[in-house]
Amino acid sequence: MASPPAPPELTATVTDGALRLSGDFIIWTLDKLPAEAASAKTIDLSGVGRLDTAAAAYLTGRERDGVTLQGLSTAQAGFLDTVRAARPQPETIPPEPTGWRAICENTGRKVFSSLSFLRELAEYLGRFLSAILRSIRHPRDFRFTSLVYHCQETGLRAVPIVALMSFLIGVVLAFQGASQLQRFGAEIFVVDLIAIAVLRELGILLTAIIVAGRTASALTASIGSMKMNEEIDAMRTLGLDPDMVLILPRVLALVITLPILGLISDIAGLAGGALMSWIELGISPSMFKYRLLADTNVNHVIVGLSKAPVFALIIGIIGCHAGMKVGNDAESLGAQTSTAVVNAIFAVIVADALFSIFFSEIGI
Structure with missing residues (x-):
């Protein structure tokens, strides 16, 4: 019967700042190193027979601290080279740029992010x-019930807040215009002020801002919750196209309802302006109507309402995009919802400014 192998033995002595080892330098003998070994500047390995990866990791670590290794055989030196190559290297983090470099880098990152968006x-x-186009070619794939539902949610339910807001805007315009124009005896021109401001700019712009805050968040929340619950992946598994089921009815409902909401906003704004003109300036409703029809060009109505489909596309696309970007946590849903509202309102205001420049250039 073979006798059991002898336990590993290691002899370690420290003399004149040098650690001399002999025997088996392996994981089981590492604890036999004396306390003085930590201050040794040289390690003599000429008497070492067996060497494993644990001891090699200790030696390479001491080597990084400036300790010199002596007495290595060719095999031991090659083994240590392998351990050195496999040792993980700390990641070098470059210093943060400062001054003009930081400004240029941040600007470049934001520009690239904006272009990607x-x-x-x-x-x-x-x-x-x-x-x-697919719904035109294949009408049976179009979900008319979903379109009607979203028209009700984005259009019909928004009528009270849009009408009230526009009515109050008309009141404010009439009151402020009256207080300024009375100084010059030109009170009658408050009708022109209200008509142009409401029909051309404020009516549709403020309606789009309200819809952006109300509907963009709702689109992001509804689609984002489906994304979190993996319902969109289930749709794809069942052979349903999320573009047809989710994006098309929501965006198309906005394109249909926003011009109608803009028209309601114009009527409510003119009604508010007429009421305040009657109270503040004594301009009767019949006189207000006569002045409105005589001096207000229909181009103002066309300019205002022509912006509505574009604003609707902007709001719908941004809301659906943000919903599809939601991750698997509630924090991502909240962040994307707030981002969608901010981006939609900002994009609507920028688009309105571009429309104003365009119509001014072509003389409308």
């Missing part, structure tokens, strides 16, 4: 247009 919005616009 615009590219993604263009992709979702293309998906919406593709879904429209």
Whole structure:
């Protein structure tokens, strides 16, 4: 019967700042190193027979601290080279740029992020247009019930707040215009002020801002919750196209209802202006109506309402895009919802400014 192997033995002595080892330098003998070994500047390994990875890791670590290794055989030196190559290297973090470099880097990152965001919005616009073409070719794939439901949610339910807001805006315009124009005896021109401001700019702009805050958040929350619950993946598994089921009815409902809401906003704004003009300036409703029809060009109505479909596309695409970007946690849903509202309102205001410049250039 073979006798059991002898236990590993290690002899370690420290003399003149040098640690001399002999025997088996392996994981089981590491604890036999004396306390003085930590201050040794040289390690003599000429008497070491067996060497494992634990001891090699200790030696390479001491080597990084400036300790010199002596007496290595060719095999031991090659083994240590292998351990050195496999040792994880600390990641070198470059210093944060400062001054002009930091400004240029931050600007570049924001520009690249903005361009990437615009590219993604263009992709979702293309998906919406593709879904429209597909619904025209295959009418049975179009979900009319979903369209009616979203028209009710985004349009009908928004009528009270839009009408009240526009009515109050008309009141404020009439009151402020009256207080200024009375100084020059031109009170009658308050009708022109109200008509142009409400019909051309404020009516549709403020309506779009309200819809952006109300509907963009709702689109992001509804689609985002489905994304969190993996319902969109289930749709794809069942062979349903999320563009046809989710994006098309929501965006198309906005395109249909926002011009109607804009028209309601114009009527409510003019009604508020007429009421305050009657109270503040004594301009009767019949006189207000006569002045409105005589001096207000129909181009103002066309300019205002022509912006509505574009604003609707902007709000719908941004809301659906943000909903699809939601991750698997509630924090992501909240962040994307607030981001969608901010981006939609900002984009609507920028688009309105571009429309104003365009119509001014062509003389309308």
